[in-house]
Amino acid sequence: MRQLRPVGIIGTGKYVPERILTNSDLEKMVETNDEWIVSRTGIKERHIAAPGQATSDLAYEAALKALESAGMKAEELDLIIVATVTPDSAFPSTACILQDKLGAKGAAAFDLSAACSGFVYSLATATGFIQNGMYNNALVIGADTLSSITDYTDRNTCVLFGDGAGAVIVGEVPEGRGFQSFDLGAEGSGGSLLNLEAGGSRLPASHQTVDDKKHFIYMNGREVFKFAVRVMGSATERVLTKAGLTKENIDLFVPHQANIRIIQSAMQRLELPPEKVVVNVDKYANTSAASIPLALVEAAEEGRMKEGDAVLMVGFGGGLTWGASVLIW
Numbered sequence: 196m197r198q199l200r201p202v203g204i205i206g207t208g209k210y211v212p213e214r215i216l217t218n219s220d221l222e223k224m225v226e227t228n229d230e231w232i233v234s235r236t237g238i239k240e241r242h243i244a245a246p247g248q249a250t251s252d253l254a255y256e257a258a259l260k261a262l263e264s265a266g267m268k269a270e271e272l273d274l275i276i277v278a279t280v281t282p283d284s285a286f287p288s289t290a291c292i293l294q295d296k297l298g299a300k301g302a303a304a305f306d307l308s309a310a311c312s313g314f315v316y317s318l319a320t321a322t323g324f325i326q327n328g329m330y331n332n333a334l335v336i337g338a339d340t341l342s343s344i345t346d347y348t349d350r351n352t353c354v355l356f357g358d359g360a361g362a363v364i365v366g367e368v369p370e371g372r373g374f375q376s377f378d379l380g381a382e383g384s385g386g387s388l389l390n391l392e393a394g395g396s397r398l399p400a401s402h403q404t405v406d407d408k409k410h411f412i413y414m415n416g417r418e419v420f421k422f423a424v425r426v427m428g429s430a431t432e433r434v435l436t437k438a439g440l441t442k443e444n445i446d447l448f449v450p451h452q453a454n455i456r457i458i459q460s461a462m463q464r465l466e467l468p469p470e471k472v473v474v475n476v477d478k479y480a481n482t483s484a485a486s487i488p489l490a491l492v493e494a495a496e497e498g499r500m501k502e503g504d505a506v507l508m509v510g511f512g513g514g515l516t517w518g519a520s521v522l523i524w
């Protein structure tokens with residue numbers, strides 16, 4: 196069998212829009228309060244894109260920083276994958292728009308749709324391309340502008356979401372480091388628990404779909420919560436086993452930032468102390484595909500990983516989907 200190249204992260208960058216929407220701002224918009232939001236979700240504030248600011252704009256800022264941290268020029272990229280459920284438009288893909296903005300001439304570019312699991316799905320995809328020798332350097336971004344599909348009159352959802360982008364450069368790393376395992380999965384039967392119904396080929400945009408608010412996120416919070424707790428546990432076990440590691444080996448846990456209670460349940464199961472867990476849901480809320488890279492990049496910027504550390508990432512989301520990975524930093 197052909198020897199696979201070790202592949203890991205060689206550059207990181209992140210971006211969140213300037214405008215902050217706090218819980219007290221939301222109190223003026225819907226019947227809610229800071230105490231309810233913090234106790235049920237752990238969220239205190241979220242960043243919201245400016246009018247006219249689209250997902251490729253957020254992705255672009257994060258990408259520039261990732262390229263800079265890798266000491267790489269855009270022309271050196273072979274592949275761009277943007278994980279998003281809020282592309283600038285149905286097509287061209289946000290990755291193609293970004294390829295043009297960055298001047299990454301010659302890079303293949305496509306979007307990947309796996310909702311909040313999209314970043315881990317994209318890492319696995321890029322890793323496969325690089326391991327088999329097809330490409331050398333990939334830009335992988337999780338970017339979402341959930342504010343563009345959030346109904347700010349629906350208290351069940353509008354308190355939960357924010358906008359942002361996290362980017363990494365994926366490439367060859369020294370032996371012994373990089374991605375050790377992935378565990379991706381889907382339960383399509385749960386698709387209607389978390390979705391955006393209209394605007395596709397099943398229900399094209401019409402006056403009726405707008406009147407019926409079908410261009411906004413719908414979520415059955417309780418069912419998604421149960422799914423999340425279940426798959427965080429099972430995906431984590433599988434991905435650790437595939438890497439030949441146990442929970443005792445985890446140096447840093449980077450979970451999807453949807454809800455502090457879901458993160459705490461995973462921490463208990465893995466018996467992890469707070470210093471081994473990245474939490475920034477309080478500042479950014481749930482940013483979908485951007486959530487794990489925002490947490491990972493922030494942890495890297497804060498110097499929370501050192502060379503050789505075992506980093507466990509796990510996400511879950513619409514589809515329903517999940518994605519987990521073990522990375523040696």
Ligand SMILES: CC(C)(COP(=O)(O)OP(=O)(O)OC[C@H]1O[C@@H](n2cnc3c(N)ncnc32)[C@H](O)[C@@H]1OP(=O)(O)O)[C@@H](O)C(=O)NCCC(=O)NCCS
Binds near residue numbers: 227420512
């Ligand atoms: C959404 C979520 C925070 C709700 O918390 P919960 O403890 O399940 O709350 P419930 O759904 O039981 O709602 C309890 C009550 O609070 C109300 N409520 C909902 N949103 C509220 C808000 N923002 N402010 C105040 N009250 C609110 C509900 O209307 C309900 O009232 P009722 O009992 O009179 O009908 C929780 O279910 C959750 O986090 N789910 C997972 C979401 C997630 O991770 N999604 C992203 C996946 S990628």
